[in-house]
Amino acid sequence: MRREETGFRKFLEDLDKAGQLTRIKNSVDCRHLSALGGDSDKAVVFENIADYPNWRVATALVSNRDRLAIAMRCDPKRIAFEFEQKSSKPIDPVLVNSAPCQEVIMEGDEVDLTRIPIPMMHLFDGGPYISGTFAISDDLNHGRNVGCYRLMYRSPTETGIDLVSPSDMRYYYQKALDKKEPLPIAIAVGVHPLDMLAASYKAPIDVDELSLAGGLRGTPLELVKCKTLDLEVPADAELILEGELLPIGWVADEGPFGEFSQISGDVKWNPIFRVKCITHRKDPIFYMLQMPWENDWLAAPVTEAAGLQALRVASVQAVDIRAPVGSCGYWSLIASIKKRPGEGKNAVAALLSVAEVKFVIVTDDDINIHNQDDLDWAIAFRVQADQDALILKGARAKHIDPSVKSWLLGKGGLPTTDKLGIDATIPEGVPKHLYRRIKIFGQDLVKLGDLT
Ligand SMILES: Cc1cc2nc3c(=O)[nH]c(=O)nc-3n(C[C@H](O)[C@H](O)[C@H](O)COP(=O)(O)O)c2cc1C
Known part of the structure; x- marks a missing residue:
């Protein structure tokens, strides 16, 4: 019996109930997903992707504050306050033995990213992109780390990754690179937006963002061990890529990409992610995070909560x-x-x-x-x-x-x-009364509507 959905699929259900989700049953070409998703004022699930019979694609899930508030279950104006409060009460994840995200396993020669409907998202992009990821890494001294890092398709077993900015994963990668070793990482696609918020939060390096995600969800995240790595991933994710960042440094062209800055970016020099194992659900839903809006609305509460914390200190x-x-x-x-x-x-x-x-x-x-x-x-x-x-x-x-x-x-x-x-x-x-706003004489006494 399938366990109760709590993550990505539960959020799709919540959007549906709130009248915020459109389901498209017609067959859609993978190359048109980005344009069609961008054309919708609601979140969209494409139920039928041409040439990818088992896959569906979801997009535009949190491309405004109201839909993010559905994820957070609060008033749209209170998201940052809610985020700050919940993130101060982390809940540790629990380990499970079997997981929906591992119903299908591709290892060794079977690894082939072209079997996933990775879309070409913007004019000028350097290739098809996986835009909404939950990337997990580990370090002997600082422990587990999660962040969101986009991936550019390069070949059936390799992607680019944007690691130019200072981040904990960049720091882990630099440490591995100094020893001329690869950095093992696991990428989950199709997790709850609250997990994405926890991942993109600039938590101090020793904070486990998976516990933060538990705090935001109000319930522990279920994790399962990777098939080929000593890392754990969210059991209720849709898709997992297991592999390593090659110890080559910032040398491979990555981009351009339609950035969260709302600018069509430039080519960057970045490392390469080699995929060694792909696991996913039997009926997976690929999450095409719509740029820039979903990224920007996910960024806002994180920045706001950091601001609230700075003010508190x-x-x-x-x-x-x-x-x-x-x-x-x-x-x-x-x-x-x-x-x-x-x-x-x-x-x-x-x-x-x-x-x-x-x-x-x-x-x-x-x-x-x-x-x-x-x-x-x-x-x-x-x-x-x-x-x-x-x-x-x-x-x-x-x-x-x-x-x-x-x-x-x-x-x-x-x-x-x-x-x-x-x-x-x-x-x-400066006396406060100098800022007294104009108030119209008698405005509380008479109303035009009473005379018509
Ligand atoms: C949707 C999304 C995509 C992101 N993509 C990237 C990226 O490609 N590269 C990057 O450096 N930061 C990216 N970020 C920001 C990082 O996820 C964020 O700085 C995070 O705190 C990094 O985590 P870490 O420092 O724990 O590794 C993205 C954020 C979001 C919400």
């Missing part, structure tokens, strides 16, 4: 926080706070410390940070550039921001960036 009381999707959920943070004197600056400094965030605005809690007009008003009347703008020079950056000129760095180089923060809270010494 700085002893600043956060009221609301937002990583705008225009900044890809990564590069900007806007927060409102209950301010005590000086805390506007403390808050700006704290938020600028968050990984890739390079632009910050902090306001008081009378400002609705989801309303651009309200924000513009705060910036217009509460900011003096020489006193309220903070510039931080030479901080960590990401390659895909063209303004950091990473092409000048050569293979394996890491860029830096300057950051800007604006304290748009009421300045100390």
